[in-house]
Amino acid sequence: MSRLNATHDPNLQSWVESANQPDTDFPIQNLPFGVMRSPNSNEPSRIGVAIGDQILDLSLCYKAGLLQQLPENLQIACAAPNLTQIMMMGSEATSLLRNHISQLLRRNEQPQEAQATLISMSDVDLLLPTTIGDYTDFYASIFHATNVGKLFRPDNPLLPNYKYVPIAYHGRASSIVPSNTAIARPQGQIKKPQASAPSFEFTQMLDYELEVGFFIGSGNELGQPIHLDKAEEHIFGLCLVNDWSARDIQAWEYQPLGPFLAKSFATTISPWVVTLEALAPFRCSALERAENDPAPLPYLSSSLNTEIGGIDIKVEVLLRSAQMRAVGMTPFRLSCGSFKQMYWTVAQMLAHHTSNGCNLRSGDLLASGTVSGPEKDSQGCLLEITQRGTQLVQLPTGEMRSFLCDGDEIILRGYCEKQGHVRIGFGECRGTILNAVKNSIFTP
Amino acid sequence: MSRLNATHDPNLQSWVESANQPDTDFPIQNLPFGVMRSPNSNEPSRIGVAIGDQILDLSLCYKAGLLQQLPENLQIACAAPNLTQIMMMGSEATSLLRNHISQLLRRNEQPQEAQATLISMSDVDLLLPTTIGDYTDFYASIFHATNVGKLFRPDNPLLPNYKYVPIAYHGRASSIVPSNTAIARPQGQIKKPQASAPSFEFTQMLDYELEVGFFIGSGNELGQPIHLDKAEEHIFGLCLVNDWSARDIQAWEYQPLGPFLAKSFATTISPWVVTLEALAPFRCSALERAENDPAPLPYLSSSLNTEIGGIDIKVEVLLRSAQMRAVGMTPFRLSCGSFKQMYWTVAQMLAHHTSNGCNLRSGDLLASGTVSGPEKDSQGCLLEITQRGTQLVQLPTGEMRSFLCDGDEIILRGYCEKQGHVRIGFGECRGTILNAVKNSIFTP
Known part of the structure; x- marks a missing residue:
């Protein structure tokens, strides 16, 4: 677990004035990493760090010699086209880099060359x-699992393995897209309740899932499990994930091997990766287990994990329909909850x-599954809400x-707030459903 | 579908004499692609084509100017470190290259420089x-699905979606390993029938699954499904796949999201990718559906697919225990079947x-799921056999x-034989189970 250090000091201010506004997602205490490119350009992508409404371009920092105090391989990595x-x-390297960037951006310490390494977020x-x-999606909210289970098995909503096994499935990596990518309503096999056979048509039950994802930093070799108390050393940082889901396709296809085409048409992630170090002030205990719940098996149990394995990230989902957009209405909030409500950390x-020896590689994405809390207004998908x-x-x-209509935009937001600390935000994860233009391959 | 051309001529012989032996997997009519490296070296890997017991090193062919008749970008691709x-x-490019290699290797046409581009298969x-x-694993044998279903639901072995949906799940790409990689017996949560709670221990039900895999050549853009009759244009070639499975871990974890850690510890593939073109003589009709089976939905149905969507690849599984190895016994055959028995092509x-718009990328691997036929001796995993x-x-x-013991080696073989054509082989897919040395992370 990261400890508090000088980068967390709530009194730090930046010479980038927009980073000092109380409502910014990206104060100097955050410093999330992302990858950017000028619109409509063929130039290579570059790594940046969000600061207020600006981005510190690490590639330009490297060229300007602003990273020279860092180890050479880390300097070179800052000029790479992505974060891999x-x-x-x-x-440790991430922490070193983050600390250096914090110093570069501090008020009164502005290097002469630094202003020229800033790019406006709206310009890229x-x-x-x-x-x-690889992309793995968990099912780590017991509230979500119970709510969904109730819809299918009212008498027995939670399967017997849930409280022992952090249930997950392999997702599709190829169709992970950045925020603001339009989402095409998928077609698929749908079996209507009264129909004798399925038909192939556009989903009528298009849903979002509000999730928190985390990227693997250093990986592990095949056959070498990672100990629970070492696990966080392998996490680079977190983002928001919208695991779009076609519920009618899912209901028909998912047995016995789990969801496949109901999910693989698109997954949207937010662009900024917030490091675990930046989240250090917002760590909390893992969700307390109910009195009759079994203790986790030893390989999933430690006092460190119980005491500060949780992260109190407030998460919310907003919807803006085409009609709302047309009349200039602000998005409508569908739910809000906290990542601290997850059953598994x-x-x-x-x-x-990794307990079976499975290897994780740098850049792999793991996501939490739908973040739902115990309250009605903290349910993280329409399947539950409606x-x-x-x-x-x-x-x-x-x-x-009931479910999403063409033109609907879904906006995920995440942020951490705590007395005595500066607010840390994740930015937004956005996606709009495209009009369902029938594809000529499948329709006459 | 590839048509027969000059490369399929059964009278072709090669100046590589071992390729003219009747029992070789790699006659000049095959020409499968693979990637090799000298043992214990740090040099870059190179692309090769199997010919008899030799490999034509395409990187050396490029340097020797033997590929100059090919388009320049294809020449350069031959000198790359892998097949991507x-x-x-x-x-079309693959076909052009294969045709050129066929000419290079024909008896009486041996270029002076060609001998120096050969490497013995045993030397790399x-x-x-x-x-x-991404790696996707299907479940395309109705015999396998029925046999497995019977073990869990004797009255209702086949789920209602099976005859409509080519069932699949996303597999783990990071733990795909080449043939001859030792397989560590995984640990995991196992719930024994009489136990009140699961325990974390080494699997006692370690199994193999005999599968056929296929690699994606040219991919598709997100949102652009591939039409059934164009699908094979996107397939580069086929290999053998052993989808190792821990049945006790699988039984406890798989609901409701499908197999996860029961499969992700390792998947072994054979090294040689046999192109669809090489398999053209062995195409056959798709498996005939039973009289009462529903017709596939239109997007999965075409006369071309019905008539020659199948491939008659004989597949077999052999086991050699440590004791058999110690006394020099040959491997024992557990089963043999044919890939033409699959319910889905x-x-x-x-x-x-791709019907939901999911994008496939060059180098993605799709596998068929366990290849089992209707006969007892054509069942492709121990779960069925025992x-x-x-x-x-x-x-x-x-x-x-009952299941695999430490030291057991599993060998998959595949080959095509047909009157009037030269035998085409896949080579072998091998893996040996490591002794279950307890990992210090999880045991005192």
């Missing part, structure tokens, strides 16, 4: 942070993942929603 | 053919995979097997 090299160097496209080798997920489409949500325009 | 670039160029390590982005699997460990297999040494 930095991730590979592990958590934000891309995927790294080449994602990030360290438990990672330790479980009870499988039976209890409609009313938007401020009077429009009703 | 060639795969990206698509099926064979590696993974490409960087595998490779084109149907690929078309289904009826979940209840009907033991006796080895020639008198040893009995």
Whole structure:
């Protein structure tokens, strides 16, 4: 676990004035990493660090000699086209780099060359942070698992393995897209309740899932499990994940091998990777288990994990329909909750993942599964909120929603707040559903 | 579908004499692609083509100017460290290259420089053919699905979606290893029938799965499905796959999201990728559906697919225990079957995979799932053969097997034979189970 250090000092201010505003996601205490490129350009992508409404371009910092105090291989990694090299160097290197950047950006310490290494966030496209080798999606909210289970098995919502096994499935890495990528409504096999056979058509039950993801920093060799208390050393940082889901396709295809095409058409991630170090002030105990719950098996149990394995990240989902957009309405909040409500911590997920010897590689993405809390307004997907489409949500325009309509934009937000600390934000994860233009391959 | 051309002529012979032996897997009519490196060297890997017991080193061919008749980008791709670039160029480029190599290797046409581009297969390590982005595993044998289903649901072995949906799950790409990599017996959560809670221990039900895999050549853009009759244009070639499985871990973890750690500890693939073009003489009709089976939905149905969507690849599994090895016994055959017995063709699997718009990338691996036929001796895993460990297999040494023991080696073989054509082989896919040395992380 990262300890508090000088980079967390709430009194730090930056010479980038927008970073000193109380409502910014990106104060100098945050310093999340991302990858950017000028719009419509063919130039290589570059690594940047968000600061207020600006980005510190690490590639330009390297060229300007502003990183010379760092080890040479770390300097070179800062000029790479994505974060993979930095991730590979592990958590100590990331900490060293973050500390150096904090100093570069501090008020009164502005290097002469530094202003020229800033780029306005609105002037670039934000891309995927790294080449994602494998993507694994967990199911770590017991509230989500119970709510979903109730819809299918009212008498027995939670399966017997849930409280022992951090349940997960392998997701599709190729279709992970950065925020602001339009999402095409997928077609698939759908079996309607009264139909004798399935038909192939556009999903009518398109849903989002609010999740928190984490990127692997240094990996492990095949056959070498990672101990629970070492797990966080292998985590580079966190982002928001929208695991788009077609519930009607899912219901028909998922047995016996789990979700496949219902999920693989797209997964959206937020562009900024917030390091575990930046989140150090917001660590909390793991979710307390109910009195009758079994203790985790020893490989998933440690006092460190119990005491500060949780992270109190407030997460919320907003929707803006095409009609709302047309009349200039602000997005409507569908839910808000906290990542501290997860049944399994990030360290438990990672330790479980490697417990059979499975190797994780730098840049792999693990996601938590839908973040739902115990309250009705903290449910992280429409399947739960609308009870499988039976209890409609009313938007401020009077429009009703069971699932997502064409033109709907989903916005995920995440942030940490705590007395005595500066607010740390994740930025946004956005995606809009494209009009369902029928594909000529499948329709006459 | 590839048509027969001059490379398939059964009268062709090579100046590499071992390629003209009737029992070779690699006659001049085959020409599978692979990637190799000298043992214990740090030199870059190189692309090779198997010919008899030799390998034509394409990197050396490039340097010797033997590829000059090919387009320049294809020449350069031949000098790459793996097959990704060639795969990206698509099926026409592969065909052009294969035809050129066929000419280089024909008897009476031996270029002076060619002998120096040969390397003995026994002198190199064979590696993974490409960087595998995503790995998807299907469940395309109805005999396997029925046999496995019977063990868990005797009254209702086949789920209602099976005959409509080419069922699949995302596998783990990071733990795919080349043939001859030792396999560590994994630990995991196991819930014994009489136990009130699971325990964390070494699997006692370690199994193999005999599968056929296929690599993606040219990919598709996100949101752009591939039509069934175009699907094979996106397939570079086929290999053998052993999807190692821990049945006791699988039984406890797999609901509701499918297999995860029960499979992700290792998947072994054979080193040589046999192109679809090489397999053209062995195409056959897709498996005939039973009278009462539903027709596939239109997006999975075409006369081309019905008529020649199948491939008659004979596949077999052999086991050699440590004791058999010690006394010099040859491996014992556990089963033999044919890939033509699959309920879904490779084109149907690929078309289904992209039907929701999911993008496939060059080098992605899709595998068929366990290849089992209708006969008892054509079942492709021990779960079926031993009826979940209840009907033991006796080895020639008198040893009995329910599942795999430490020291057991599993060997997959595949080959095509047909009157009037030269035998085409896949080579072998081998893996030996390591002794279960307890990992200090998890045991006192």
